[in-house]
Amino acid sequence: MKQLLSLAALGMALALGSAHAAEEKAPTKQQTKMATCNKEAGDMKGDERKAFMKTCLSNKPATQQDKMKACNAEAAGKKGDERKAFMSECLKK
Numbered sequence: 001m002k003q004l005l006s007l008a009a010l011g012m013a014l015a016l017g018s019a020h021a022a023e024e025k026a027p028t029k030q031q032t033k034m035a036t037c038n039k040e041a042g043d044m045k046g047d048e049r050k051a052f053m054k055t056c057l058s059n060k061p062a063t064q065q066d067k068m069k070a071c072n073a074e075a076a077g078k079k080g081d082e083r084k085a086f087m088s089e090c091l092k093k
Contacts, residue, residue: 037052037056048069071087
């Protein structure tokens with residue numbers, strides 16, 4: 001019984017310790033870039049998302065065609081002047 005309680009206490013201490021350690025670490029540059037690219041990818045799927053993520057995560061600047069695909073995906077649901085303004089700003093990035 002004492003062993004079981006000791007193991008339970010040790011398990012909780014390890015779990016709390018690792019959770020606390022994870023909170024203290026700032027995200028790395030790559031983790032931040034991944035989060036940004038994921039957000040920009042929006043609801044892209046399949047090959048389109050894979051191609052976008054590859055370009056986004058690489059150090060190379062995106063081609064105009066890749067930018068256009070990404071911006072079009074983000075602009076889904078926007079119409080008229082709102083879409084034009086959004087696309088203009090998106091393509092400048």
